[in-house]
Each structure stands twice: as structure tokens, then as C-alpha cells.
Amino acid sequence: MTQNTPLSPASSLSPLFTRPPHHLQAVAHRVLSAAQLRARGVSAAQTSAHCLPGGPWQHLLPGVHLLHPGPPSGHERLHGALLYAGRPPVSARRTPPQQPDDGFGEAMVTGLAALALYGFASVPDLEELHRIDVLVPRTRRLRSTRFVEVVRTAALPAPVRRAGVPAAPVERALADAVAGLGEAEDVTRLLTEAVRAGHCEPGAVVRELSAAKLLGRPAVAGAVDALLAEGRAVAEERLYAMVREHGLPEPLWNVELRLPGGPELGGVDAYWPDLAVAVELDTRAPRFGPPSQGRRGGNRGPDRSEDPQWSAYAAKRERLERLGVTVVHLTPGKLREAMDQQATVVRTALMAADDREPAAYLIVLPR
Template sequence: MNNNTPVTPRPLSHLVDAVRRRVFSAAQLREHGVAAARAAAQCRPGGPWQQLLPGVYLLHPGAPTSEERLHAVLLYAGRPGPEAKGVPAQPGSVPSPSPSVSSSVSPSARPPASPYGGVMVTGLAALALHGFGSTPGLRALDVIDVLVPRTRRLRSTGFARLIRAHALPRPELVTGVPVAPVARAVADAVAELSEAADVRAVLAEAVRGGHCEPAAVVRELNQARLLARPHVVDAVDALLAEGRSLAEGRLYEMVRTYALPEPVWNVDLRLPGGLHLGGVDAYWPEQAVAVELDTRAPRQGGPQDDDAIWSEYARKREHLERLGVTVVHLTPRKLRESLEQQAMVVGTALTAADERDPAAYVVVLPR
């Protein structure tokens, strides 16, 4: 039997009864014995099926559900493209094992192949799946964004909007649907939002809801070249301020919850002669221990600016430590995910102060 051999017609009722969802690609229908001509006949006016997108069919005549639209978009965008015909895989993708390796691997040990070819939902639809309340629900979306490799030779059509990427992130499964990570989905959503209030709401929920850190969002916005838009820049400034405020709140909570000595908060350190040593978020003068929150986020300047900021952090830390001041470097993520462990790190630094040589005298001023 070859590709030109006619497929024997079979009753079509088994398709609807056999699967929970009733969305199929043309390739999947062929696997079930349904030729293209027969599928087209089922989609005639008044017929029992309909074609949602090119090569994607809905096996009932009514309006598709939100779930069916999601799977239709993924099946359309996930059809084999040129990368399946010898074009090198995208950076970050998992290569197929060589024949010599695959022959020794048990079929049951291999992960099941995705019917979507590695593509994933992104943008507003992804945020809705992640549980965002500041975005429209899936039913309200006219289009669904889907992230695809840049080599995919398909066009946006109908309610499927393709967003191309040089390297696809690792998707997250939400109710069985591959979805872009929140930071990437936020950037793709912001690219389509023109109202400043909508951008601020999405960014704020990403941080307040604990979905991701501000730096991750700003990094994706920067890579998408969205920081040149004034309404996005304003929203990012508010986001970074809110992210710092949340991190400071967790730092206060850490000190009080784990009964650490009360430090002086948000101070500048100077030498008696007036030389400025830098600001720190918390300082214990008797133990000469400082805590500094790392709330850096990349901006339009790119990696060079980020490197310059980090160099300034490192210079300040080295200067303080030469004077005998212990600097504990904390990130918002560490405070959010492992507060007790960070309290132990700070507590250890405070306890070890008795074993160190006395630090140089520094002047502490409000910041």
C-alpha cells in the first residue's frame, strides 16, 4: 500500500465517540481513514462538520468552544514545517535521538509525541489560561496568538495569529494545553495593547499575582523591542517600583517573622571623611552586616547597561567588604520562594560578626 492507494471509507461516527475533543487536522483524519475529499464533503453547507482553519476540522456544526478553538489553532500552527524536512532544529529544542540510541530506548520510556509540534499558545489567550483576571476571557478573544519557530511556513489566518520566535521557550501545560511562560506571554500580549491602562494592569498582575519577577518581564519586553513605546516605558517604571516595594515588604516580614534583630532600613553608608560607599536596604551597625536587594532589570541599553549596573553592585560590595562590612545579596525571587532559608543566611552573617575583626567605622544616614 502506498500514498496513492485509496483509503477504504469507514463510518465517521467513531471519530466523535472516540475522543473527548472533536477537532482534527487533515493528517489525523487520514490516519482514521478519512480522505481529503470526504472531509470536504462533510463540510458542505448544512453538513455535520466545518473547517475552522486550513487543514483543521470541527466534527460538529455548532459554534466551537473556547477549548476547541485553542486546539484548532495549535493543530494549524503545529503542522510539520520545513524544519521537519531536514532544516536544523531551533536553538533550545530537543533533538531526536539517533537511530543507534533510539533502538536501545524502550518505547514506554520515551515521552509521548506532542500533536502540536512544539508550538504553544501565547499572548492574551495564554494569560487567560494562566488565570489572569486583567485580561479578556478566551470567549472574548477574536484571535488566539500562537508561538511558532521562525522557519514555519504558515501565515496568520482566521482566528489564528502566528508569532515567530528564533528560539521557543519551554512551554507549560495548563489543562493539557501548551502555554508560553508568563513573562513571554506578557510581552506578546503587550505588543498588541495600545492603551496604557491595559498594559499597566497586565504588568501589575504578573508581579502581584506572583506569576514572575519584574526583571523577567522587563527582559522579555526588552527583547521584543517594546521599551521604545512611551506607554510601555511608563508601565515598566511603575512595575519596577512595585516590584521593589513587594521585595522590601518581604524583607521586613523576614526580619520580624524569624526574630532577627531590628536593622536600620534604607540607609546610605559613608566614611567619616564624607566618601559615599553606597546605599543598602538594611544595615545592622553593631554587627556591620548589610542586606542589599537585587532588583535590577534590563532596559533599552541591553546587556551592556545590565553589565554596567552589575559592575557597580560588585564594586560597592567589594569596597564595603574591604572595610569589614558583610554584604548579603538577596533577590526578590529568593525572598518569595525561600524566606526561611534567606533568614538563616542573614542570621548566620549576624552570628559570625563576633568572630570577625572589627569593621571600620562608617557613618549611617537616611536614604
């Protein structure tokens, strides 16, 4: 059977697959909504007859059918959850390009099931998950049922295709997963892996947790501290790698700067004293401010004017630059996504040192 071939009553009286292969294209043929079956020429009466006890098909979820009699696989349950939560295909509706009319509508998988699709080692395999969270618009009238947990949101994030199905972005999936966890150890394990494995940056995760009003939970507060520490360590490793791999001169690492006999000027992550160039990593993860896109509809990052951490960064940078020190501001995301470009920025600052006025003499102390 192909997706475009109608199911005849005769051909559908026996299981289509005795041992269904775990191939996503095949899954799409084994799990179909009532609307999809009608579009393939199978009437509601025929569907009901095939789903009788001992029949070749079965009801997986309301309006969703499994076209074999055996237990559903993890991918079949995932596919069925999305069909249940999505809007069924409408023949009169035209499907926009790059948005396949797969019956999922606006629904997307989130929570632990989405993290399993992203390859999180600390998350059970889809076959072992007892619940699949699906994210839908708040206006949908839809109830959680069986293994499907419906999660509503005022504004949907842009989905990411994973294993052929739409998944919420990692940050949103993490927040929805954390909402269902009660043990601090489980939350810490998830958040730490997200940063250590390079799935996302701490700031984006904390903003999602803040938007979901989860930061006040005891199990989350300690996990966020571990998340920030892990994010800092990962960013520093990337900075060390950038210096080594791009042949930059070795700086003094993690030092405090101060004027002779004067006040402390603050710490920097790397400093070239002969060239008066400093690098500072922005590893902030503010616990307040506008949420990221997808939960309340905002499309901006944190408001720097409302962030005291950013104000402190800016004040320190201004003081150092008044003293002739060039401060290069790097973020973990830039180091992860465009290390070559960031190395060029630092190299340019180092090469331009001879063209600047000599900097004030500063005392350098280990941080």
C-alpha cells in the same frame, strides 16, 4: 469515541457532543486535524461530506475540523489554533518521552491567550478573546488566518504546559501581548499584575521587552517604570516577611551609610549596626544586554560586566566590606523561590559577626 478508536462513517454522521463539556480531554476529541482524522480511518471525502452546510462537522481552520455544528468554545479555538500551527502527526516519527504527539508540534500559545491560561485577571477569558497568538519557528511557512495570529521566532523557548497545552513562558507571552497593545494603561496593568501576582521578576520581563525592541514605545516606557516600582515594593515585602517569619533580629530598614565627616557609602535595604551586617536587594532590570533564552537563542542572563548598575553595586559592596561590613546580596527571585535558604544565609552572616574584626564606625541615616 476514544482517541484510539477509528471513526466509522456511520458513527460520524451526527454530532458527537450536543453540548460539549469543557474538559480538555474531550476537546482533543472534538477538534482534530485532517491528518488525525485520516489516522482514525476517516477519508478526506468523508470529512468533506460531514463539513457540508447543515452537516455534523465544520471547518474550523485550514486542515482543522470541529466535530460538532455549534460555535467553537474558547478551548476548542485554542486547540484548533495549535493544531493549525503545529506539524501534523507523522506515523513514522517516534514521539520522545514526555512530549505527547498531540499534533501541536513545536507550536505554543503566546500573547494574551497564554496569559489567560496563566490566570491573569487583567486578561479576557479565552471565550472572549478574538485572537489567539501562536509561536512557531521562523522557518515555518504559515500564514495568520481567521482568529489565529502566527508569531515567528528564531529560537523557541521551552514551553510550559498549562491546561494541557504548551504555552510560552510568562515573560515571552507578556512581550508578545504588549506588542499588540497600544494603550499605556493596558500595558501597565499587565506588567504590574505579572510581578504583583508572582508570575515573574521585573528583570526577565524587561529583557524580553528589550529583545522585542518594545522599550522605545511611549506606551511601554511608562509601564516599565511602574513595573520596576512594583517589583521593588514586592521584593521589600518579601524581605520584611523573611525577617519576621524566620525570627531574625529586627534591622534598621532602608538606611544610608557614611563615614563620620566623610563621603556617603550608599544605601542598603536592611542594616544591623551592632553586627555590621547589611542586606541589599538587587532589583535591577537593565534595559539592554543579551536577551533571555528563546528569542535569539541565548542561554545566559545579563552580562554584568556591561551593566553600569551592577558595577555601582559591586563598588559599593567592596567599599563597605573594606570597612568591615558584611553585605548580603539577595535577589527577588531567590526570596520568592527559596526564602528559607536566604534566611539561613542572613542568619549565618549575623552569627559570624563575633568572629570578625570590629567594623569601622559608620553613621546611619534614614534613606
